[in-house]
Structures are given as C-alpha cells and as structure tokens.
Amino acid sequence: MTSTRNILLIALLFISYLLWMQWQEDYVQPATAIATPGVVPSTTGADVPEAAADGAAPKATTVAPPTASSTVTPSAQRIIVDTDVLRVEIDPRGGNVIAADLLAYPQQPKDFAHPVRLLDAADASFFVAQSGLISVQGSAIAAPDHQAMFKAERNAYSLGKDDTLEVPLTWTDPSGLSVRKVFVFKRASYVIDQREEIANASTTSWSGNAYRQLQRVPPIVDTKGIKGYSNTERYSFAGAAVYSPTDKFQKLKFDNFQKEPLHKSFEGGWAAMLQHYFFAAWIPASTERDDYSTGLLQTPQGTRYLVRAQSPTITIPPGETKVDNARLYVGPKLQSTLDQVAPGLALTVDYGMFTVIAEPLHWLLNQFHKLTGNWGFAIILLVLVIKAAFFKLSEAQFRSGAKMRKLQPRVAALKERYGDDRTKMNTAMMELYQKEKVNPVAGCLPMVIQIPVFFALYWVLLESVELRQAPFIGWIQNLTAPDPYFVLPVLNGLVMIATQFLTPMAGMDPTQAKMMKIMPVVFGVLFAFFPAGLVLYYVVNGGLGLLQQWIITRRIDAGDKAKA
Structure with a gap:
C-alpha cells in the first residue's frame, strides 16, 4: 500500500464511501417502523x-x-x-x-x-x-x-x-x-x-x-471553514438509539424522526441519545417490559x-x-466497560459497516496502550503488527514492482517502436511480461486487503473516546485533531515522493504520469485535515513499506549482478 497508485485508489474509494453515506442519508427510503399492535x-x-x-x-x-x-x-x-x-x-x-x-x-x-x-x-x-x-x-x-x-x-x-x-x-x-x-x-x-x-x-x-x-x-x-472541515464531530452519528435483545441496536437520526417514528415494546433493553464521544441512556430493570417511543x-x-x-x-x-x-x-x-453496565451498550461506539474490523483494532490499540502508556506509540505498534501480518503479500507486491522497474528500458523501447498504436503496444507489453514471468497486477491483493483496515482505523480514531485529546510527543497533543504544524502530512508527502522513485511508470500515459507526480502535494494538503493519529499510521506504514520495497529491490538487483 505504499505506491502512489495505491494511495490514489484508496483516496478515490474513501471519497466514494463518503458520497455513498451521504446518498444513503438523503435518498434511501426509510424502513417502516415496527409498532406495537x-x-x-x-x-x-x-x-x-x-x-x-x-x-x-x-x-x-x-x-x-x-x-x-x-x-x-x-x-x-x-x-x-x-x-x-x-x-x-x-x-x-x-x-x-x-x-x-x-x-x-x-x-x-x-x-x-x-x-x-x-x-x-x-x-x-x-x-x-x-x-x-x-x-x-x-x-x-x-x-x-x-x-x-x-x-x-x-x-x-x-x-x-x-x-x-x-x-x-x-x-x-x-x-x-x-x-x-x-x-x-x-x-x-x-x-x-x-x-x-x-x-x-x-x-x-x-x-x-x-x-x-x-x-x-x-x-x-x-462545520464552517477549514476548522469545520477537520472537525471529526460532524462525521459522527447524532440521534436516538434503542436496544432490544431481539432487534439489537437501532439508530434514528434527528432528521428522520418525522419519517421513522419508533414504537416498540420489549424487556431487557434501553433508550439513549447519542453524540460524538458521549451519550445518555435510560436503562429500565431488565425484567420490565417497557414501551419505547420517539x-x-x-x-x-x-x-x-x-x-x-x-x-x-x-x-x-x-x-x-x-x-x-x-x-x-x-x-x-468507553467500549471496554459499557457492556458491564447493560447488554449492547458498547454498540453506542458506532464503527458502521467496518465494526467487524474496527473492534479488534480497538482491542489491539488498548493492549498496546497498556504496554506503552501512549496512544501514538500504540498506533505505531499496531502498524508493525499489520505489516507483519501482510508481510508475504507485500513482499510479492514489491518483488513484482522491482521486476517491472527492471523492464522499464525495454518497455520504453516498445513505446518508441509502436508509437501511438496502443493496441500493439499493450499486446507487446503483455508478451514481455509473460516471457519474464512478471504479473503487473500482483500487487493488487495486499492493497485490496488493507483498504478495509485503513477505513476501520479511521473510524476507530474518529469514535474512540479513549483517544480523544490523547497526546503523542512534542507538538502533537491531540491525536484526534489535525497536526497543528503539518509535520506528519509533509513527512507523508516525502514518503510518497521517495516511493515514486521505486515505482515503475513505464508505459504509463503521459497525462497520468504527470498526475502521479503531483499526488504527493495533493495528498499532503488532504492529509493536513485528517486526524494526526491516522496520518501517523499512514506515515509509519508508508515508511516501513518504502524500506521493505527498497531492500527487496536491492536484493533483486544484487542477484542479477551476481548472475551476470
């Protein structure tokens, strides 16, 4: 997930995900409320x-x-x-x-x-x-x-x-x-x-x-201006919620109170009003069958x-x-203690569709925080665990990239030979890849697997009150707020630039190649408004990936020299 193309794809998916959530909110018809007969x-x-x-x-x-x-x-x-x-x-x-x-x-x-x-x-x-x-x-x-x-x-x-x-x-x-x-x-x-x-x-x-x-x-x-854009509270759910042993956790946004009135009867549940990081909930006796309404x-x-x-x-x-x-x-x-208060109360920590990944990530972060006493170092340790888990997949990705980088002169020669004939050019490139046993899509699997992890960690940093105003080191005194001096976004841009030197771009369309070159600047600006903890994750992840890619590239080059 260290190449610029992978980062670009992640950004496009992230923007598409936000657009999808907004579309769901604005246009999807609400489900019919279940009422007591x-x-x-x-x-x-x-x-x-x-x-x-x-x-x-x-x-x-x-x-x-x-x-x-x-x-x-x-x-x-x-x-x-x-x-x-x-x-x-x-x-x-x-x-x-x-x-x-x-x-x-x-x-x-x-x-x-x-x-x-x-x-x-x-x-x-x-x-x-x-x-x-x-x-x-x-x-x-x-x-x-x-x-x-x-x-x-x-x-x-x-x-x-x-x-x-x-x-x-x-x-x-x-x-x-x-x-x-x-x-x-x-x-x-x-x-x-x-x-x-x-x-x-x-x-x-x-x-x-x-x-x-x-x-x-x-x-x-x-929600006004740059400060409003970076305010993570605007992306968090606010509204009512009820929990029942049968239907589990159900949310109701303020905008949908008119369209989706709630009226149910059950025992062993509770009713709450949620907002970013905090909430209030009435919890009746577990054996009492209450009538819940909005x-x-x-x-x-x-x-x-x-x-x-x-x-x-x-x-x-x-x-x-x-x-x-x-x-x-x-x-x-507080996700670790809420279920001790009442069943299902921990579900008020809402990670959305990424809950199945976000909850284990949050648990790991908690364990690393107990070890280090610092949420920033806990994020770094989490990156190390994720990189170790995906090491073999990343190695295959980088080996494929290193081999493609070696083929750049031959790909450039094919481009000169066929000029603007894209059909013949692509056919010749595929023959070259088959001959040299190079799979140009070998690096896609690690990226596809890690994208949900990226989104899940985004929601963990967005929703976990344990990380609220948590300091890291030096100038970063709030991991859930943007880096005040933009050091981490700049470091991320430098990692992206360094990655480009190891990323094969032969055969790429000239316009696309130019766009790839300006992506470090674009993402430097975009990440300037992301929570510092998320950018820290990305800098460490990208830096370790860059180091791994550099080592693998050098080994392949050294092996070729030995054969020669």
Whole structure:
C-alpha cells in the first residue's frame, strides 16, 4: 500500500464511501417502523405521556398542538451533586437531571476547569433526563410527572470519601399517594441509579405507569471553514438509539424522526441519545417490559427530540408500597466497560459497516496502550503488527514492482517502436511480461486487503473516546485533531515522493504520469485535515513499506549482478 497508485485508489474509494453515506442519508427510503399492535405512534405532542385505561397497555405520545406546556422552565433552586467523575444538577421540579459535567473530559486539552457538559437546560444546548409517574385514565389519585414539585432535604451533596451517595426527593399528594425519588451515585461510575418508592396511603388502589425520557436539541457542531472541515464531530452519528435483545441496536437520526417514528415494546433493553464521544441512556430493570417511543416536541424555543421508555401498568393496593428501579448512564463511550453496565451498550461506539474490523483494532490499540502508556506509540505498534501480518503479500507486491522497474528500458523501447498504436503496444507489453514471468497486477491483493483496515482505523480514531485529546510527543497533543504544524502530512508527502522513485511508470500515459507526480502535494494538503493519529499510521506504514520495497529491490538487483 505504499505506491502512489495505491494511495490514489484508496483516496478515490474513501471519497466514494463518503458520497455513498451521504446518498444513503438523503435518498434511501426509510424502513417502516415496527409498532406495537393496536398502538399508533405519533411524532408531535406534549412531553408528558398519556397513560392507558386501567389494566391496558401504555399509549404512545398523544398528538397535540404546540403549547407552552411542552416545555418546563427549571426552578431557580437546584440540587448540586459532586462525585469524583460527575457534577450533576437536579431540578426539584420533576426531579429531573438537567445538567451533567464530565469532570475527566475537558472541552479543551488539559483545561479541566471547563469540563464537557453533556446534559444542559440552556435552550441552545438543551439536553435533559426526565422521569415521572402518571395515573391511569379516570383515576382520582394524582401522581407526580416530570413537572411536579418535589422537596429536597438540602441543596448540595458531595461524595467525599464515601463510595456511595444517596440524594432523596419527596412528593406527597392530599389524595394519599406519596413518592420518594432517590438518586444513587457511586464512586468512579457514570451510572446514576434511580429508585422510586411509591406509597399508597389512600383507601383505593392506585394504578399508573412510570416513564423515563431523554429530551434534547441536536448538538451544535462547527462545520464552517477549514476548522469545520477537520472537525471529526460532524462525521459522527447524532440521534436516538434503542436496544432490544431481539432487534439489537437501532439508530434514528434527528432528521428522520418525522419519517421513522419508533414504537416498540420489549424487556431487557434501553433508550439513549447519542453524540460524538458521549451519550445518555435510560436503562429500565431488565425484567420490565417497557414501551419505547420517539417523538418531536414543538416548543416556544423550537423543535426538540424525545425518546422514552414507559413501564407496564403498576398497581398498588391501599396501604402498600412498591419500588420502581431504573438507571441513568451519563458519560463517555468507553467500549471496554459499557457492556458491564447493560447488554449492547458498547454498540453506542458506532464503527458502521467496518465494526467487524474496527473492534479488534480497538482491542489491539488498548493492549498496546497498556504496554506503552501512549496512544501514538500504540498506533505505531499496531502498524508493525499489520505489516507483519501482510508481510508475504507485500513482499510479492514489491518483488513484482522491482521486476517491472527492471523492464522499464525495454518497455520504453516498445513505446518508441509502436508509437501511438496502443493496441500493439499493450499486446507487446503483455508478451514481455509473460516471457519474464512478471504479473503487473500482483500487487493488487495486499492493497485490496488493507483498504478495509485503513477505513476501520479511521473510524476507530474518529469514535474512540479513549483517544480523544490523547497526546503523542512534542507538538502533537491531540491525536484526534489535525497536526497543528503539518509535520506528519509533509513527512507523508516525502514518503510518497521517495516511493515514486521505486515505482515503475513505464508505459504509463503521459497525462497520468504527470498526475502521479503531483499526488504527493495533493495528498499532503488532504492529509493536513485528517486526524494526526491516522496520518501517523499512514506515515509509519508508508515508511516501513518504502524500506521493505527498497531492500527487496536491492536484493533483486544484487542477484542479477551476481548472475551476470
């Protein structure tokens, strides 16, 4: 994969792949959503779900015109919770998580005073986790939805030296129903356990549903100018996702909420909102068969997107108490630990069609990082492993290239003999190749095999939060951002130029030959906007290939001299 022709082919395939993805997004008709029998999914409505009649299945979001009730203004008093990895704000109105700072992930490298804020109640970046209870239709007993006012014991909590922290909120209604909503935080964990203790002190049974939902606007992504072009966030998936043991992982882009409304019922699943590197997910109890749905919410502040999990009907006789449990994950896409939180949660690290190759590459990178403590050196070791795996194939490629290089004078003589008669020229060249036992396409197989590896590594570097802002050496302090001083792209261009001296171009069309000569410049500019980690991979891979090609060429030349 070191010849300029191979690099050109890879670039063309890469551009074709991006065009194909965009075409899929713009023109492919969406699949029909699978709905629960008897339930009609809706795409626009209020953000409080509608409960079913007593004993019936939950209903989808009710279609309703835009109203001010579709949004909730956070109360002035918030509950601040500090742990070793999270700083969370809980609104007593509804007991909703309306802000979450990820303390280990700064917005800019090493600026830990300004961590990434994943959940946020601000209109421009609205993203909140809501939960509540709703009474069945016709019930005389009220229940606290995510707009009800709860009472808190105090306004600030800190994990301190403890491993577990509980934050309780209470709600009581004159009708006799009381709810104690408890958030449980644990050390070194991005999982927030939620426990709702529902006590019925009335004289009649209470029936209703618990629901958990994520509501947000699309993330703000800079797509302007050169900086926007190199912003890897613009290429990452953003939208809703659900997981079920039967249908596995399903994504829904924000642009497709209107065309592909989701409504399904299953147990052992979860619902999430994904963005680059980070996500939030509601995870109900694994034995609870929840009703999952998506919706568009028209608010005075604009359109918001919602994904919801609604429990089966809960019935509590007079004088009894029941507990409803769920978990909220708010954090990074750490592939190595997510499946320990819930089945399928690691699939939120989305490598697309190259997942089958990207996952082993990510695992190898992790092992090399444990060995070196540096993601840049881990990438270099990965290149060495890949080169070793493809050594024999590459050797065949370079031997074929070296033999063709020796035939250049004879090919040039054929060109002078036949002039512009391309048919006779090609026939004579094929006879020459057969006589000298040279296969001009012998180098294609290694290239074809390694192209998927190139694409898979591109997605690993794009999606792996472990590599986010990871430093290498010297001037490279972020392997997922472009090289700030363009050193690696320049080195890659030099490797390409050196490769051209060992690459046979005899018989090539003059126009094509000129294009090949300017390709190092073209790719130097193109790679200037690629993540530095990917360019590092390509420089090391190309450099090792160049060295291998040079050694093989010298051996063949030395063998010919010995025979002479």
